[in-house]
Amino acid sequence: xxxxxxxVVLGKQGAGKxxxxxxxxxxxxxxxxxxxxMLRAAIKTGSALGLKVKETMDSGGLLGDDLIMEMVADxxxxxxxxxxxxxxxxxxxxxxxxxTLAELLKPGTLDLVADIEVPTxxxxxxxxxxxxxxxxxxxxxxxxxxxxNWMCDVCGGEVVQREDDxxxxxxxxxxxxxxxxxxxxxxxxSRNQLAKVNGIGPPDGVLRRIIRAVEERRATxxxx
Ligand SMILES: [Zn+2]
Numbered sequence: 001x002x003x004x005x006x007x008v009v010l011g012k013q014g015a016g017k018x019x020x021x022x023x024x025x026x027x028x029x030x031x032x033x034x035x036x037x038m039l040r041a042a043i044k045t046g047s048a049l050g051l052k053v054k055e056t057m058d059s060g061g062l063l064g065d066d067l068i069m070e071m072v073a074d075x076x077x078x079x080x081x082x083x084x085x086x087x088x089x090x091x092x093x094x095x096x097x098x099x100t101l102a103e104l105l106k107p108g109t110l111d112l113v114a115d116i117e118v119p120t121x122x123x124x125x126x127x128x129x130x131x132x133x134x135x136x137x138x139x140x141x142x143x144x145x146x147x148x149n150w151m152c153d154v155c156g157g158e159v160v161q162r163e164d165d166x167x168x169x170x171x172x173x174x175x176x177x178x179x180x181x182x183x184x185x186x187x188x189x190s191r192n193q194l195a196k197v198n199g200i201g202p203p204d205g206v207l208r209r210i211i212r213a214v215e216e217r218r219a220t221x222x223x224x
Contacts, residue, residue: 001029002027002028002029003028004028004029004030004083004084004085005024005028005030005084005085005086005087005111005112005214006085006086006105006108006109006110006111007024007028007085007086007087007088007110007111007112007113007114007214008088008091008092008101008110008112008113008114009021009024009087009088009089009113009114009116009210010113010114010115010116010181010184010185011115011116011117011118011199012118012120012123012174012177012178012181013123013127013170013173013174013177014118014122014123014124014125014126014127014130014170014174015116015117015118015123015199016116016118016126016199016203016206017089017116018034018089018139019203020116020203020206020207020210021034021087021089023203023207024087024207024210024211025087027207027211028084028085028087029084030080030081030084030085030086030087031075031078031080031081031086031087032086032087032089033072033075033076033081033086033087033088033089034089034090035068035071035072035089035090035091036089036090036137037137038071038075039053039063039071040136040137042071049067049071052067053067065094065096065097065100068091068093068097069091069097069100069101069104072088072091072101072104073100073104076104076105085111088101092184093180093181093184094180094183094184095183095184095187098184098187098188109193110193111214111217111218112193112194112195112213112214112217113188113193113194113195114195114197114210114213114214115185115194115195115196115197116197116199116206116210117196117197117198117199118199118200119200120171120174122200123170123174124167124170124171124174126141127165127170128165128167128170129141129142129143130161130162130165131145131150131159131160131161132159132160132161132162133146133152133154133155133157133158133159134157134158134159134160135152135155135156135157135158136152136154136155136157138152138153138154138155140159145159146159195210195213195214195216195217197209197210197213
């Protein structure tokens with residue numbers, strides 16, 4: 001069996017991050033820990049956390065670093081993540097979260113932060129083709145729809161184009177992402193934990209490039 005991994009995956013919307021995280025999780029046999037999925041699940045179950053999240057989001061507020069990191073810390077402390085590692089998706093978003101994550105992992109560290117890079121025009125094209133399940137949030141696209149009549153393969157929910165997936169809105173979100181993530185990228189780069197991975201082309205090729213980046217980083221680590 002391949003060794004596990006402690007991997008953070010970054011990438012703007014439309015970079016194919018979700019797809020790669022699922023594949024990486026299968027390859028390394030580690031949980032795919034997505035803060036987006038966890039937040040959606042918390043809202044759905046109506047837990048104390050879920051109510052807090054819903055309240056914050058409904059009022060247009062931003063979820064605080066504390067809340068996100070508490071949720072991530074809980075998940076990372078579970079046996080599967082402790083034993084083999086994780087693919088972390090959606091966190092960290094800020095350098096403060098990155099610092100907290102580094103503390104959580106001590107005495108260990110991340111193996112790598114993989115930043116999947118695609119040009120904005122390509123991200124725009126992918127996002128315009130994107131369709132999403134209104135119930136569970138799973139992504140589809142015009143070129144890979146659900147098997148039956150735009151009903152979600154996972155939960156049977158309705159699969160639609162998000163109302164905020166207009167080109168103008170998408171462009172704004174992409175710009176916001178770049179602005180917010182730039183300090184985080186610098187932070188990991190200065191600690192020599194970042195690998196930029198070319199996200200253009202078929203998903204299999206992108207996956208191979210990420211796995212190669214992890215292996216290269218590990219090889220360098222043992223030489224030191
Ligand atoms: Zn669904």
